[in-house]
Amino acid sequence: MDASTEPTELEPDDGFTPAPRVVAKPGEFRPLQIGPLTVDPPVVLAPMAGITNAPFRQLCRSFSAGRCLYVSEMITARAFVEGNAKTLKLASFGPDETGRRSIQLYGTHEGALGEAARMLVNDWGVEHIDMNFGCPVRKVTSAGGGSAIPARPKLMARIVRAVVKGAGAVPVTIKFRKGIHDELLTFLDAGRVGEQEGARSLALHARTAQQLYSGRADWNAIAELKQATKTIPVLGNGDIFEPWDALQMMRQTGCDGVVVGRGCLGRPWLFGEIVDVFDGKEPRTAPTLGEVKATMREHARLLCAFFGEKHGMAQMRKFTGWYLKGFPGAKRQLGALHMVRTMAEFDELIAPLPDALPYPMGSIRARRCKDGRPQDHVSLPEGFLECRDEDVCIDDPLEMDGG
Numbered sequence: 001m002d003a004s005t006e007p008t009e010l011e012p013d014d015g016f017t018p019a020p021r022v023v024a025k026p027g028e029f030r031p032l033q034i035g036p037l038t039v040d041p042p043v044v045l046a047p048m049a050g051i052t053n054a055p056f057r058q059l060c061r062s063f064s065a066g067r068c069l070y071v072s073e074m075i076t077a078r079a080f081v082e083g084n085a086k087t088l089k090l091a092s093f094g095p096d097e098t099g100r101r102s103i104q105l106y107g108t109h110e111g112a113l114g115e116a117a118r119m120l121v122n123d124w125g126v127e128h129i130d131m132n133f134g135c136p137v138r139k140v141t142s143a144g145g146g147s148a149i150p151a152r153p154k155l156m157a158r159i160v161r162a163v164v165k166g167a168g169a170v171p172v173t174i175k176f177r178k179g180i181h182d183e184l185l186t187f188l189d190a191g192r193v194g195e196q197e198g199a200r201s202l203a204l205h206a207r208t209a210q211q212l213y214s215g216r217a218d219w220n221a222i223a224e225l226k227q228a229t230k231t232i233p234v235l236g237n238g239d240i241f242e243p244w245d246a247l248q249m250m251r252q253t254g255c256d257g258v259v260v261g262r263g264c265l266g267r268p269w270l271f272g273e274i275v276d277v278f279d280g281k282e283p284r285t286a287p288t289l290g291e292v293k294a295t296m297r298e299h300a301r302l303l304c305a306f307f308g309e310k311h312g313m314a315q316m317r318k319f320t321g322w323y324l325k326g327f328p329g330a331k332r333q334l335g336a337l338h339m340v341r342t343m344a345e346f347d348e349l350i351a352p353l354p355d356a357l358p359y360p361m362g363s364i365r366a367r368r369c370k371d372g373r374p375q376d377h378v379s380l381p382e383g384f385l386e387c388r389d390e391d392v393c394i395d396d397p398l399e400m401d402g403g
């Protein structure tokens with residue numbers, strides 16, 4: 001079993017206070033305007049590598065009547081421009097994904113990024129491009145990409161400018177972290193660059209690159225960015241696990257929209273619950289195990305249709321632990337589910353799980369996917385921080401995995 005997908009302990013109680021369970025009042029929140037795109041309610045599916053491919057986006061859309069914005073996982077600009085088959089597949093959309101075709105681009109070089117943006121808009125009909133300035137993984141930051149870039153604001157400006165130019169009328173947005181570490185916070189610089197260079201919204205994952213996914217996201221930083229940003233919407237990101245968290249983040253920080261990541265892993269219906277509370281209604285009832293099984297089956301079916309059965313079922317394995325997290329007795333099936341190869345085998349393995357079990361609400365905040373540890377240090381190219389004023393582009397890697 002892949003260690004990252006193993007069922008893990010619940011998060012330690014670090015003084016967490018649940019958000020008030022008060023639905024939105026009429027007119028309390030405005031739709032999110034990203035250039036010509038109106039997103040109502042102002043809710044965005046976070047780009048997540050290995051997760052937010054077309055099948056997963058379709059599943060999230062199906063629970064929320066397509067009303068949110070659903071961003072692809074990060075696509076490496078150079079690999080896309082060079083026609084890498086895997087990248088092209090990941091950059092593709094489902095047949096009914098129209099009006100909101102949204103893709104996240106990763107790269108370090110203005111040439112490849114600008115060209116990728118141009119191709120995505122002109123040849124692929126993409127309607128929104130998000131730029132990755134937040135990825136903290138070693139392979140990415142040591143190549144001077146992702147969350148390293150905002151530490152060089154002039155370089156960041158150059159890159160954003162190239163993508164905005166390549167995208168023409170299609171809106172470009174940027175997503176970034178608080179900074180490299182607590183002593184090198186870059187989010188206000190990143191926001192300023194975005195605003196100046198024509199980004200149409202900013203999204204802040206309120207942790208540093210060093211933190212990875214550990215600790216609590218610092219929602220005060222989201223409020224600070226919102227205060228500092230005058231001309232474009234600010235989206236908050238970090239630790240939305242329940243619909244109430246989405247409302248609370250908006251109320252507490254004054255941000256214009258929310259970005260939802262790990263909370264929907266194995267819980268794509270979270271988007272439906274969030275839409276409900278923004279509509280002023282109590283959230284729909286959490287699914288029983290029987291209903292979760294039906295969603296799992298649908299997810300597996302969509303993955304197989306998109307990737308073919310072999311690759312689709314391989315992709316499905318990591319989701320099974322997230323879907324079944326907290327259901328008594330489900331752990332027994334996980335070993336086999338993590339090796340499942342066919343849809344028929346999958347059906348057989350989940351069939352014995354009792355349909356009537358209610359959803360284990362206590363598992364909602366259980367750690368999913370990323371472990372809870374920070375990294376010792378953020379790996380950067382040699383001399384990267386000594387010349388932060390530098391704007392020379394670093395050569396693009398061919399392919400990268402997100403995080």
Ligand SMILES: Cc1cc2nc3c(=O)[nH]c(=O)nc-3n(C[C@H](O)[C@H](O)[C@H](O)COP(=O)(O)O)c2cc1C
Nearest residue numbers: 046047048049074205238239240260261262402403
């Ligand atoms: C498995 C996984 C993959 C991710 N991949 C990306 C990515 O490709 N691009 C990106 O900008 N952020 C990526 N992220 C970060 C999320 O978009 C989001 O910023 C982060 O999970 C914090 O939000 P959350 O607390 O709602 O999960 C990834 C996160 C996870 C868990």
